[in-house]
Amino acid sequence: MWVFCMDKAEKVMNLAMRRGFFWPAYEIYGGVAGTIVWGPHGVAIKNKVINLWRRMFIHKHNFLEIQGPAIAPRIVFEASGHVEGFKDVMVTCLDCGKKYRADTLLSEKGIEVSEALSLSEFDKLIENNDIRCPSCGGRFGNSTYFITMFRTTIGPYSESEGFLRPETAQNMFVEFKRVYESFRRVFPIGIAQIGRGYRNEISPRQGPIRLREFDMMEIEFFFDPENDYCPYYDEVKDEEINILHEELIKRGGADYETMSLEEAVSRGIIRNRCLGYFMVLAVKFLERLGIPREYQRFREKLEGERAHYAVQTFDQEVKLDRWGWVEVSGHANRTDYDLSRHMKFSRKELFAYRKLDKPKKVVIKEAYPMPRVIKEKFGDKIAEIMKELAGFEAKELYELLERDGWVKVAGVKLGKEFFDIRVEEKWVEIEPFIPHVVEPSFGLDRIVYAVLEYAYREVNDRVVLSLPPYVAPMEVAVFPLTSDSELIGLAREIYEDLKSAGYTVFFDDSDSIGRRYARADEVGVPIAVTVDFKSLEDGTVTVRDRDSWVQYRINKDRVVEFIEKVVSGTTFLEVAESMGLERYSQ
RNA sequence: GCGGCCGUAGUCUAGCCUGGUAGGAUGCCGGCCUUCCAAGCCGGUGAUCCCGGGUUCAAAUCCCGGCGGCCGCACCA
Numbered sequence: 001m002w003v004f005c006m007d008k009a010e011k012v013m014n015l016a017m018r019r020g021f022f023w024p025a026y027e028i029y030g031g032v033a034g035t036i037v038w039g040p041h042g043v044a045i046k047n048k049v050i051n052l053w054r055r056m057f058i059h060k061h062n063f064l065e066i067q068g069p070a071i072a073p074r075i076v077f078e079a080s081g082h083v084e085g086f087k088d089v090m091v092t093c094l095d096c097g098k099k100y101r102a103d104t105l106l107s108e109k110g111i112e113v114s115e116a117l118s119l120s121e122f123d124k125l126i127e128n129n130d131i132r133c134p135s136c137g138g139r140f141g142n143s144t145y146f147i148t149m150f151r152t153t154i155g156p157y158s159e160s161e162g163f164l165r166p167e168t169a170q171n172m173f174v175e176f177k178r179v180y181e182s183f184r185r186v187f188p189i190g191i192a193q194i195g196r197g198y199r200n201e202i203s204p205r206q207g208p209i210r211l212r213e214f215d216m217m218e219i220e221f222f223f224d225p226e227n228d229y230c231p232y233y234d235e236v237k238d239e240e241i242n243i244l245h246e247e248l249i250k251r252g253g254a255d256y257e258t259m260s261l262e263e264a265v266s267r268g269i270i271r272n273r274c275l276g277y278f279m280v281l282a283v284k285f286l287e288r289l290g291i292p293r294e295y296q297r298f299r300e301k302l303e304g305e306r307a308h309y310a311v312q313t314f315d316q317e318v319k320l321d322r323w324g325w326v327e328v329s330g331h332a333n334r335t336d337y338d339l340s341r342h343m344k345f346s347r348k349e350l351f352a353y354r355k356l357d358k359p360k361k362v363v364i365k366e367a368y369p370m371p372r373v374i375k376e377k378f379g380d381k382i383a384e385i386m387k388e389l390a391g392f393e394a395k396e397l398y399e400l401l402e403r404d405g406w407v408k409v410a411g412v413k414l415g416k417e418f419f420d421i422r423v424e425e426k427w428v429e430i431e432p433f434i435p436h437v438v439e440p441s442f443g444l445d446r447i448v449y450a451v452l453e454y455a456y457r458e459v460n461d462r463v464v465l466s467l468p469p470y471v472a473p474m475e476v477a478v479f480p481l482t483s484d485s486e487l488i489g490l491a492r493e494i495y496e497d498l499k500s501a502g503y504t505v506f507f508d509d510s511d512s513i514g515r516r517y518a519r520a521d522e523v524g525v526p527i528a529v530t531v532d533f534k535s536l537e538d539g540t541v542t543v544r545d546r547d548s549w550v551q552y553r554i555n556k557d558r559v560v561e562f563i564e565k566v567v568s569g570t571t572f573l574e575v576a577e578s579m580g581l582e583r584y585s586q
Numbered sequence: 587g588c589g590g591c592c593g594u595a596g597u598c599u600a601g602c603c604u605g606g607u608a609g610g611a612u613g614c615c616g617g618c619c620u621u622c623c624a625a626g627c628c629g630g631u632g633a634u635c636c637c638g639g640g641u642u643c644a645a646a647u648c649c650c651g652g653c654g655g656c657c658g659c660a661c662c663a
Contacts, residue, residue: 010656014597018596018597018613024654024655028634029653030653031636031653032653032654033653033654081663084663087663088663090587100660104660148661148662166663201662202662203587203660203661204662205656205657206656210662306663309663460623462623482622484621510615512620512623512625513623514624514625515624518624519624530622532622544623584622585622586621586622
């Protein structure tokens with residue numbers, strides 16, 4: 001068969017296209033790079049993967065799932081640091097047309113540049129240091145920005161600038177306060193979101209691996225930095241995980257090290273227990289999707305590779321046939337970076353509160369300007385003075401007055417005599433803090449692709465998709481052995497019964513029975529029910545295992561029970577055994 | 587974005603160099619046959635030859651531009 005000369009990625013994508021799992025989008029108009037369509041079977045698998053994730057990551061911990069908009073006003077991504085972080089300065093060689101990042105070129109010449117430089121300052125630096133194209137020696141044209149976020153305007157007449165979110169995370173930070181308050185201030189608190197993200201990749205390739213629009217499943221786990229006890233840690237601390245950690249990478253090693261979570265934490269490799277907990281859970285998640293542990297690893301992101309918001313990040317990677325180790329989830333410790341930034345930009349308090357063991361005395365030291373006194377001395381200048389003073393917190397003013405004895409605004413020095421200075425003592429039982437966050441973040445499209453690749457098998461001349469039954473796009477197939485009308489009649493009855501029971505059922509009465517098994521195997525249907533002539537006599541049918549092709553005879557009334565057990569995760573052979581079924585061979 | 591290779595039914599491909607409006611395989615649909623693993627036979631269905639422009643009496647074929655795919659470089663926060 002022709003598929004044997006392709007590599008695995010090509011085989012999987014070919015199957016995906018032929019049988020309706022996924023395909024390139026907008027094909028009739030020539031296509032758009034970095035976009036795909038998930039077809040009916042693909043959607044079915046995706047939904048089942050999402051459900052498994054919901055069970056394992058959200059329901060188990062009573063986390064709170066939200067759905068926020070993908071469009072956000074500019075300020076959200078200014079606060080998050082993405083406008084700066086996603087923006088790079090590029091220069092193009094006038095001779096050969098190659099593009100380079102300006103900061104990389106400069107730092108190669110030993111010139112370190114700050115992020116705040118303007119385009120003309122970049123041009124000057126390149127001119128003055130005579131920086132030429134590394135490949136052809138040509139001169140560079142003027143530098144330009146490129147932003148890999150999708151930009152848009154909000155409102156048809158509006159100039160209000162917005163962006164499509166490059167990660168779903170910001171919704172959970174922005175809406176933190178409302179979720180926290182409307183769900184009775186429990187802490188720690190996990191907020192989850194499943195949704196689309198958008199990145200205007202420069203050159204997306206690799207089919208479903210690098211998309212411009214993709215689905216993510218993310219959790220922001222908020223905790224008290226003074227109490228980072230992880231309630232789930234003990235459950236999994238002895239589980240083994242594969243880690244390619246910083247030390248190994250720096251030593252130049254390419255092989256991961258296998259160790260228990262406990263060991264990774266005690267050696268200081270994973271510096272937050274909850275982060276480690278989610279990493280183990282991520283391993284188990286992929287394992288249940290059919291990706292063995294030895295083909296999974298965590299790669300620690302080094303200082304320069306890490307996102308601007310993270311102090312420690314591990315990428316969970318899966319080994320794919322064509323592309324090698326590919327990231328499918330990221331596990332980042334984002335600290336209080338995001339909430340702090342949103343506090344600053346929104347000027348809203350995004351605190352959580354911790355109850356103190358015993359009430360604590362706090363001294364509140366604040367200074368409030370006294371407009372009447374200021375007006376007496378400075379007259380009409382008061383307007384300008386008060387405007388500038390509004391930019392300070394009362395606490396800040398107190399501190400400035402303590403330190404310098406005066407505050408300088410609008411070109412005048414205001415001494416203590418212009419302020420109402422309040423020093424109060426108060427007993428408090430709770431105190432505010434900015435929660436810290438660890439974030440497990442999964443790329444759904446890549447995971448579904450990896451699941452398909454690991455399920456893909458060739459047996460004799462046929463393709464079999466050995467998907468775990470709980471993610472297969474259809475649970476069961478029903479076939480009459482031949483085109484005998486009585487067999488078809490009974491098969492249709494069973495087909496309808498199984499549909500009523502809630503299953504997605506594949507019915508097929510064309511061609512030979514072998515061909516129909518093959519068609520069902522190819523899309524991963526785990527169970528095939530065959531109605532034969534014995535069925536007409538005693539009401540039994542056979543159930544066939546997709547992976548072993550072994551068949552058992554079962555009363556047709558027990559088929560639903562059988563499917564239910566297989567779909568819940570017990571293997572076909574174990575279920576047949578436990579139900580006391582008789583092996584069938586023709 | 588740059589460089590190399592490439593783009594023909596649902597899928598895989600022949601034809602392109604040496605212009606004369608597409609051939610195979612498989613799939614799909616129908617029928618015959620068939621008591622369990624893509625069997626066989628008969629019939630049928632199916633292609634804007636990626637898009638646009640140019641050269642020519644005539645373009646899948648030659649030329650130019652674009653789009654898309656793969657590989658390498660760069661990028662992937």
